[in-house]
Amino acid sequence: MLTLKPARLTKPLDFSDVKRKKAFLGYITSKVREKAIAQIPDEHGVLVDIATGNGLFLVDIQHRYHHSYKLIGLDLRYPLLKEAQQISKTNIIKNLEWINGDAFYLPIRTNGVSIIFCLNTFLNIKTFDEVKAILKELVRITKPGGKIVFDIRNRSNILIYMKYFLHSFQNTFTTSSYSIAQFNCIMEEVGTELINVDAVGLRNKLFAWDFIITLQKQEVK
Numbered sequence: 001m002l003t004l005k006p007a008r009l010t011k012p013l014d015f016s017d018v019k020r021k022k023a024f025l026g027y028i029t030s031k032v033r034e035k036a037i038a039q040i041p042d043e044h045g046v047l048v049d050i051a052t053g054n055g056l057f058l059v060d061i062q063h064r065y066h067h068s069y070k071l072i073g074l075d076l077r078y079p080l081l082k083e084a085q086q087i088s089k090t091n092i093i094k095n096l097e098w099i100n101g102d103a104f105y106l107p108i109r110t111n112g113v114s115i116i117f118c119l120n121t122f123l124n125i126k127t128f129d130e131v132k133a134i135l136k137e138l139v140r141i142t143k144p145g146g147k148i149v150f151d152i153r154n155r156s157n158i159l160i161y162m163k164y165f166l167h168s169f170q171n172t173f174t175t176s177s178y179s180i181a182q183f184n185c186i187m188e189e190v191g192t193e194l195i196n197v198d199a200v201g202l203r204n205k206l207f208a209w210d211f212i213i214t215l216q217k218q219e220v221k
């Protein structure tokens with residue numbers, strides 16, 4: 001895992017430029033970003049955050065940790081990337097690169113990325129077929145042996161399931177929950193192995209809010 005910078009050097013981040021605080025600084029959303037950092041090995045290479053939003057995951061890594069990765073954030077929505085730039089500037093965070101692109105058709109070469117994240121995003125992807133299509137793109141750009149880290153809101157948690165089910169009647173944006181079993185079924189098809197599952201909230205299949213899932217891309221035989 002990455003080494004934390006000494007606490008005296010890391011004053012709290014200034015979030016005053018975050019426009020939708022309820023969406024980006026909510027409890028589960030923040031916990032997912034915080035816990036996912038544990039999946040980063042202390043190595044080097046390219047780390048890409050797909051659907052980075054306003055970039056808070058990369059800003060936090062750069063702010064709190066010593067590391068040797070090149071950090072790139074990609075999002076479909078240009079205004080969110082401008083917000084990411086502003087948050088970085090306010091917090092004097094440097095060396096982050098932003099790409100405006102679509103997770104379904106990534107403008108990134110095959111087999112080049114050491115570790116990929118896609119956090120708090122599959123909850124907004126309507127069908128499992130679409131999730132699978134994105135996953136295949138993430139696997140394409142990952143190096144053989146590299147990691148793909150994403151999370152799902154836990155469909156087996158009745159509160160999460162009901163919350164998202166009821167939300168689907170409000171014609172705003174999609175909210176979907178998924179189960180680990182659905183991903184287990186497609187590991188061979190997408191060319192990965194499931195190597196870790198971490199719970200957000202209680203470590204229990206019925207009560208966890210969210211699962212952070214880590215896959216490893218198969219090595220070429």
Ligand SMILES: C[S@@+](CC[C@H](N)C(=O)[O-])C[C@H]1O[C@@H](n2cnc3c(N)ncnc32)[C@H](O)[C@@H]1O
Nearest residue numbers: 051052053075076077101102103104119120121
């Ligand atoms: C709930 S936000 C999560 C942002 C960030 N990952 C985080 O954890 O704070 C979901 C993000 O997915 C992005 N997104 C949705 N569909 C996308 C696509 N097809 N390609 C790239 N980004 C997409 C949205 O623009 C939004 O920024």
